[in-house]
Amino acid sequence: AQSVTQPDIHITVSEGASLELRCNYSYGATPYLFWYVQSPGQGLQLLLKYFSGDTLVQGIKGFEAEFKRSQSSFNLRKPSVHWSDAAEYFCAVGAQNNDMRFGAGTRLTVKP
């Protein structure tokens, strides 16, 4: 069965600093990988996804993620964080026509 681990429950970074959120997955086949962002009291917005091809995926809001099969990882990065990026970030793994499993989430706080 697929599973997702986000090792960091809470991360604080200064505005303008770089960001990396970690995600490790367990899946028997080639996974579909996703990163979503959730603001308080809101639904989830898709940041980016990886299905196949180039392992470095570009998403919205300046985010990118890199799929590393050897490490079973799909870490999310952003070179310069903005105060509006403060939110909860969820990594998810799924497969075509199957349901998705979510990580526990990482809460991002941005210091001025």
Added chain:
Amino acid sequence: GAVVSQHPSRVICKSGTSVKIECRSLDFQATTMFWYRQFPKQSLMLMATSNEGSKATYEQGVEKDKFLINHASLTLSTLTVTSAHPEDSSFYICSARDLVTGETQYFGPGTRLLVL
């Protein structure tokens, strides 16, 4: 992009009553919709998978008689919480998978349920 709506956005009800939550895909067709539950400061937990024209598939531990799901069309799925109790208070989020592409789930804005 694909838009999914939920109605209502928040609801307060008395214990013992039933509450219906609607999930609609606004600009695409969805053969499959998913219902999640999210407790404060926790991740999303899949409750059930709803397929258009057939019975929903429930995750282990989710009571199908308590959480009734109907997926009558390619753009609408409903979740009815029957005989709601305070422990059912939660944030319920639906998602819909595009019929054409099939890989990506698009999420609704969620429904906050408070049972008094």
